[in-house]
Amino acid sequence: MSEMPQREAYGRALAEYGDVNKKIVVLDADTSSSTLTHFFGSRFPERFFNVGIAEPCLVDFGVGLSLGGFIPFVNAFAAFLSLRAVEQVRTCVAYAETNVKLVGHYAGLSDFKDGPTHNCVMDLAVMRAMPNMTVIVPADNNEIVNWLPVIAEHQGPLYFRMSRDKSLPVHPADVKPEIGKSIWIREGSDVTLISNGAMLGRSVQAAELLAEKKISAGVLEIHTLKPLDVDAICLAAARTGAIVTAEEHTIIGALGGAVAEILAENCPVPLERVGIKDRFPVTSKGADLLMDHMGLRVLDVVAAAEKALRRKER
Amino acid sequence: MNYLSEARILELEEIARQIRVESIRIIHRRGSGHPGGALSAAEIIAVLFFDKMKHDPTNPQWEDRDRFFLSKGHASAALYVALAKTGYFPAEDLLNWGELNCHLQGHPDRVKTPGVEMSAGPLGHGLAVGAGVAMAARMNKKRCRTYVMLGDGEMQAGIIWEAANVASKYHLANLVAILDYNDVQLDGSVHDIMPLEPLADKWRAFNWHVIEINGHNIRQVRDALDLAEEVHSQPTIIIAHTTKGKGVSYMENSSKWHGAVPTAEQLDIAMRELNEAGGAK
Ligand SMILES: Cc1ncc(C[n+]2csc(CCOP(=O)(O)OP(=O)(O)O)c2C)c(N)n1
Ligand SMILES: [Mg+2]
Numbered sequence: 001m002s003e004m005p006q007r008e009a010y011g012r013a014l015a016e017y018g019d020v021n022k023k024i025v026v027l028d029a030d031t032s033s034s035t036l037t038h039f040f041g042s043r044f045p046e047r048f049f050n051v052g053i054a055e056p057c058l059v060d061f062g063v064g065l066s067l068g069g070f071i072p073f074v075n076a077f078a079a080f081l082s083l084r085a086v087e088q089v090r091t092c093v094a095y096a097e098t099n100v101k102l103v104g105h106y107a108g109l110s111d112f113k114d115g116p117t118h119n120c121v122m123d124l125a126v127m128r129a130m131p132n133m134t135v136i137v138p139a140d141n142n143e144i145v146n147w148l149p150v151i152a153e154h155q156g157p158l159y160f161r162m163s164r165d166k167s168l169p170v171h172p173a174d175v176k177p178e179i180g181k182s183i184w185i186r187e188g189s190d191v192t193l194i195s196n197g198a199m200l201g202r203s204v205q206a207a208e209l210l211a212e213k214k215i216s217a218g219v220l221e222i223h224t225l226k227p228l229d230v231d232a233i234c235l236a237a238a239r240t241g242a243i244v245t246a247e248e249h250t251i252i253g254a255l256g257g258a259v260a261e262i263l264a265e266n267c268p269v270p271l272e273r274v275g276i277k278d279r280f281p282v283t284s285k286g287a288d289l290l291m292d293h294m295g296l297r298v299l300d301v302v303a304a305a306e307k308a309l310r311r312k313e314r
Numbered sequence: 315m316n317y318l319s320e321a322r323i324l325e326l327e328e329i330a331r332q333i334r335v336e337s338i339r340i341i342h343r344r345g346s347g348h349p350g351g352a353l354s355a356a357e358i359i360a361v362l363f364f365d366k367m368k369h370d371p372t373n374p375q376w377e378d379r380d381r382f383f384l385s386k387g388h389a390s391a392a393l394y395v396a397l398a399k400t401g402y403f404p405a406e407d408l409l410n411w412g413e414l415n416c417h418l419q420g421h422p423d424r425v426k427t428p429g430v431e432m433s434a435g436p437l438g439h440g441l442a443v444g445a446g447v448a449m450a451a452r453m454n455k456k457r458c459r460t461y462v463m464l465g466d467g468e469m470q471a472g473i474i475w476e477a478a479n480v481a482s483k484y485h486l487a488n489l490v491a492i493l494d495y496n497d498v499q500l501d502g503s504v505h506d507i508m509p510l511e512p513l514a515d516k517w518r519a520f521n522w523h524v525i526e527i528n529g530h531n532i533r534q535v536r537d538a539l540d541l542a543e544e545v546h547s548q549p550t551i552i553i554a555h556t557t558k559g560k561g562v563s564y565m566e567n568s569s570k571w572h573g574a575v576p577t578a579e580q581l582d583i584a585m586r587e588l589n590e591a592g593g594a595k
Contacts (some may be wrong), residue, residue, distance in 0.1 A: 003448065014451055030467060030470070030499050030500045030501045030508075031501065033500060034500065038501070038520065050501060050508070052499075052508030053438070053467050053468060053470045053471050053499070054470050054508075054509050056472060057472060079436065084436065112345035113344075113345075113347075113412065113420055114346075115421050115423075115435065116419060117387070117419075117420075117433065117434070118421070118435060124432050255459070270375040280346060282414055283347065283412055283416075285346075285411065285412050285413070286415055293414055
């Protein structure tokens with residue numbers, strides 16, 4: 001399972017889940033051979049809709065299906081779902097409180113070869129700004145597969161964000177993710193690394209490197225950006241007195257932004273944010289290469305932790 | 315308007331062939347790109363850049379230049395080859411496509427690459443942007459023309475039809491859309507994924523002047539571009555019937571080759587079929 005790209009884990013699991021829950025319908029916008037929703041499409045052709053290259057229509061068509069009692073999984077590249085169709089999402093999904101599952105694919109830097117227009121490092125800030133929206137960023141394939149029934153049974157608007165490729169595996173096959181409930185991946189007493197998505201595995205590696213330097217780093221996975229697990233963030237601040245966030249997203253408005261808001265209002269401690277520093281990505285020959293180039297190296301997490309520690313000790 | 319001699323047609327056919335050869339080579343070298351839609355556009359891009367358009371590669375910002383917008387930005391390989399061959403940047407740059415420090419992005423980037431009029435990639439922007447550019451040219455009393463190349467899958471985007479309304483409302487006769495009608499998109503055939511027909515009638519209903527041609531016939535492409543200049547109160551769309559992956563048998567009419575990269579052996583076959591004497595190199 002961990003050898004598959006995220007989209008394949010999702011595509012296969014969705015096709016299987018189609019048997020369990022007959023209310024699931026799947027929509028795509030001419031990208032089903034990229035998002036791999038075509039697995040579902042070939043198994044349940046009568047419950048699969050390809051609307052062509054028309055993301056705004058895709059969202060609203062899904063809204064209509066939800067009004068008719070179905071559970072639409074609306075799939076597109078994250079860049080186009082969260083940006084081109086954003087007003088449809090705001091009005092007809094979030095505001096109207098419809099039961100639509102938005103699935104953003106090829107998010108972050110994972111579409112390295114298509115370049116800055118297809119990279120998507122602001123979708124989470126957009127989605128998090130919407131009232132009523134649940135926002136989930138899974139870290140690996142085991143998590144993705146186990147999220148599926150949870151998402152389908154959740155009532156209301158939801159955004160689920162995935163990478164194109166595989167990420168470092170973190171979770172066991174039987175991980176049981178719950179909306180709004182963060183997961184302690186590793187305990188630590190000096191600093192807490194708060195992360196999600198593809199950066200979670202890198203944060204675990206950073207914690208191991210820090211341990212070699214006799215720094216005890218905890219790792220907390222905040223897979224649900226909204227509703228946010230405020231208690232866990234405050235507990236981490238109280239326990240370690242220094243926080244690092246690490247995300248495959250601009251540091252504005254998503255994990256780093258959210259944690260900064262919570263800390264400032266509730267329990268101020270030094271915070272360092274690892275993420276994309278308010279600039280557009282570039283085209284690359286590999287996803288890992290691009291993540292490194294954009295400041296998302298394991299060593300960047302390590303350096304941020306050391307800096308947060310120095311600030312704590314001052 | 316000058317008549318295209320047979321010799322000139324042969325020259326432009328040779329340029330289109332070279333655009334195909336180089337596009338495939340740089341896609342292979344980078345290990346990514348979109349060959350199908352680059353190959354279907356080769357003749358149109360050859361005629362525009364090497365014959366029809368007024369432009370000056372030594373002065374990309376020349377005010378009176380004709381403008382070309384590649385709205386189907388994923389066909390960037392063909393555009394990059396044409397820009398390099400006409401002299402906007404050194405041909406060596408093509409070899410660095412995809413490197414972190416190279417100005418050539420996966421999709422066209424107007425800030426980084428000389429000769430690129432507008433950044434593209436997300437489908438649907440070119441016609442509305444082109445309409446704005448055509449309107450600005452009219453207001454600035456410039457005689458330059460604006461050409462926008464669209465994909466047929468792209469035609470499913472609602473904004474294309476919003477832009478069609480705007481261009482016809484303002485009688486933008488200096489705007490020409492060119493549709494690369496290869497009947498293939500990412501997921502399959504356009505007529506299966508989201509049928510467009512009767513397409514010419516739709517554009518006529520939107521008050522556009524419609525010309526239908528074979529997009530691989532150099533003379534027809536040139537004639538259509540010339541004819542569009544004779545239309546004085548409407549924008550023109552040239553519906554160019556094409557073959558996706560044209561010239562490489564295994565790529566033709568196949569959505570598999572929308573965004574796939576040929577292996578070394580496949581590259582060899584492609585070069586042979588495109589009569590490239592040097593082979594894959
Ligand atoms: C808004 C948007 N949605 C999806 C995509 C992903 N995508 C890239 S190319 C493509 C298919 C384009 O087909 P077509 O317009 O027919 O181009 P051509 O056949 O000329 O290559 C898709 C869906 C995109 N670039 N932009
Ligand atoms: Mg097409």
